[in-house]
Amino acid sequence: MDDLRQQPCTACHGTGMLADDEGWQYKCSVCRGAGYINEETPAAKVMEVDENNRLLD
Numbered sequence: 029m030d031d032l033r034q035q036p037c038t039a040c041h042g043t044g045m046l047a048d049d050e051g052w053q054y055k056c057s058v059c060r061g062a063g064y065i066n067e068e069t070p071a072a073k074v075m076e077v078d079e080n081n082r083l084l085d
Contacts, residue, residue, distance in 0.1 A: 034064040048082060 036042035037059035044063040047053045055061035057075060076084040 034066045037063055037065050050082075052082075054083060 037044075037056060039058040040046050040056035040063065042063045044056050044059065044061040045053050046056050056063075059065050078084060
């Protein structure tokens with residue numbers, strides 16, 4: 029795979045993790061925790077959230 033085609037994920041800024049407003053951290057749903065995106069990265073999955081936009085398991 030060509031490294032020039034890998035770009036840092038704009039959602040998690042290359043960390044692979046996201047955090048909500050309460051500080052809970054979870055794997056980035058855009059890059060699936062990889063920290064980068066390319067043409068082989070699957071599309072982001074829409075997740076279920078409650079009325080406070082917290083992820084539901």
